[in-house]
Amino acid sequence: MNERYQAQSIEDKWQKLWADEQAFRAIEDPGKPKYYVLEMFPYPSGRIHMGHVRNYSIGDVVARYKRMRGFNVLHPMGWDAFGLPAENAAIERKVHPEIWTQENILYMKTQLKRMGLSYDWEREIATCQPEYYRWNQWIFLQFYKKGLAYKKSSFVNWCPSCETVLANEQVIDGACWRCDSTVVQKELEQWFFRITDYADELLDDLDQLSGWPEKVLTMQRNWIGKSIGAEIDFPLVDADGALKIFTTRPDTIFGATFISLAVEHPLAMPLSAGTAQEKAVKLFIERFRKISQAQRAAAEEEKEGVFTGAYCRNPFTGENIPIYLANFVLMEYGTGAVMAVPAHDQRDFEFAKKYSLPIRVVIHPKDKQLSADVLSEAYVDEGVMRDSGEFSGTANVAGKEKIAVFAEANGFGKKAIRFRLRDWGVSRQRYWGTPIPIVYCNTCGVVPVPEDHLPVELPKDVPFSGKGGSPLQESAAFNRVECPKCGGAARRETDTMDTFVDSSWYYLRYTSPDFARAPVDVSRGRYWMAVDQYIGGVEHAVLHLLYARFFTKALRDIGLTHVDEPFTNLLTQGMVSKETYRCVEHGWLFPNELAGAEKGGGLCPHCGRTVDKGRVEKMSKSKKNIIDPEDLITAYGADTARLFTLFAAPPEKDLEWSDQGVEGAYRFLNRLWRFVYQHRALGSAKSETTADEVDLELRDLRRAIHRTIKKVSDDIDGRFHFNTAIAAIMELFNSLSAVAQDPLKRAAATTIISEGLDAIILLLAPFVPHVASELWQQLGHHERLDRVAWPSYSEAALEEEQLLIVVQVNGKVRGKMTVPAEITQEQIESGALADAKVMSFCEGKKIKRLVYVPRRLINIVVEG
């Protein structure tokens, strides 16, 4: 054994051994309980970053722990390999996206292997391989057959920089989720997945996801956005037909004094045709139609509208009310037409004030009568219906139902439920994605590619000009095709699928990655699914996690899986952040080594002014506050990198980078190494018999060992408090060192030191597997550490011989007593009352009572 801890050679040794022995291969075994732990797979961008290190370290602790606990663990890794960066690299650097991606995968794989992560690499998948994406196409065809995939023309979110369509979930504050460019509206023919068919189930099943963070559940609930209300027809005056509106407040219908339409509403122009308003309406539509709704909202524009010149009839009051266009009404939600009740909706209130439209109060608070003349804002709380015909006097909450029922009975409306969730647009006008398996025939129209023609492979010889539009359009060989139905001339769909399709079912593929007849081998899927623990960033709370839930349900309905939900437990880890360094004068940011700033005060290389610590922000290239994990591993080893990221903060919190923290983790491993080096011969030694008080201390140490085993087990299992688990191990190590350092005690303690050392190394195994494996071997154990069972503790060994009882007077600590464990309450009470110091606080006061908390504390309650 080397006296010095040499991470590099130890890590090389064990990584090679694990690989040679296929130590982490997962094989279905019905006789063993399974555990499926999964981290969100990475996009192969080129190099791993600290976020990956954190994500995969957390997952690996769980995987290794569960293995030691006797579970048959599935812990796979793969690549979310389609996507825009590859295509941009092709444009900028003239390298084919496939080559670029393959090279990145190769490099990142060696990086991940250097971290010693216990993956079953036999199950590795890359979504850009035809063996994978053919199943995207196959699933698309099944969806198409069931009507879950359909094509329609609509206004879609268009990112002018990425030159592609975006799903609603991919638009953040009116900007592209990838490049932050402002998203515009564009009318296009697009393929959609009918996720809204599952809206109810996606919402309801959130209740069964007790292993998910409340925050993510709330975000999904809000995103799905279920509203219960009614649809009511308002008959048109001077024209046939009616305007269908949706409202969640049917109880206010007697207060509806006008109607607001979205500028995109199909009746907007026809209604004004021939009226004096025709021209004004046309101008209004032209003005607002260009601006996306996101922009309109972001600008917080004033409510604006224009009268159409037309009227419709309120079916409840019978009066004719004007129809307006309004810039704030959304075409995509409800029916694009809103009954406006200014007294009870703030937007309608502002609109009515601006255009001097009547305001009629029909809901009054229980104890007060409102008047429209003095109303300064809409009254939106509960109350009683007034001036509402036969419904007057009804509580408005009950009135909602009654109005809807009445409308339904009289044939001009019905109860209705609306969702905010829209169908998922999956067409992308880019090359590096899954080709949509559809052919357009001049005679047969839209023809799905037959299943036995799959995969529709991406052509390799396409130009990457960066001009925009799908490069697939440029490939004649790909484009021109015989119609599978009639054999006539046809062309292929040149759009590719959103890459979120790839990641919506990859966890199923891992269960049977080699299966050639379907996306998933149902029987193997039955063994492994669902994912017991899923780990990843919270940024996917509504994107990937919603799509994956939808896919699981849709695939269940075509018989591919038995589960309703893919991920039983979800851990959303925090981001890794670090302070930035900036020039005091200009605010330029510098990497710390350039700024010389970690020493506290470098100089700006450009202007010579001081470089100061800036804000703590998420590690990113643009903030120049990146730590490259590879440098870290080279300098300290993977175990130190893992230990630091796991120890510095609980997994769900943000982790602030600290160079000294890394040093601290490294020092701990060095101390441990030296300790084992000094005590490695202990394995065979036997303790001498000793004096009683030393014995007592050694029994305390043994108790500490068992307590630590219990604590670390509890902290890892379900709680994921890795930081406190590690702290507990450090504490035990400190106690062990203290005893071992005392020459008097050491001779007597050899057995217990060796027992404690074994426990420490077993407990550390999931966190720092290389150094733990090596030390385990050096201590003379022959079985490989990753094959050894997790240590158990005995309840008997936890039992205290002595208790420390805290004595309080009126809730303040005034003394402590060490007493034998079998002591009675009476003895504790009399002991406490006999204590001189305690009594000095009770002097001259009447003792009202004694509160005894068994084995912990006694509180003497005195007067005054």
Next chain:
RNA sequence: GCCCGGAUGGUGGAAUAGGUAGACACAAGGGACUUAAAAUCCCUCGGUGCGAAAGCGCUGUGCCGGUUCGAGUCCGGCUCCGGGCACCA
């Protein structure tokens, strides 16, 4: 505006069930070893007062109030910070 989180030493963070606040680590200060430095080891370390010292008192978990023998933890009312949604009728 609405909905979720959160606020504890110089710093990251502990306190799982209402029961010794500050575990573990980092930083800082002091000491040992060394010709010296690095490394290592030991000690101190919320604030404040008294004391030569051992020690002891008071106070302290964003703010105000409440419940309780006892509150970082529970309840009511705020402030600030982070995140999500946002003209959804």
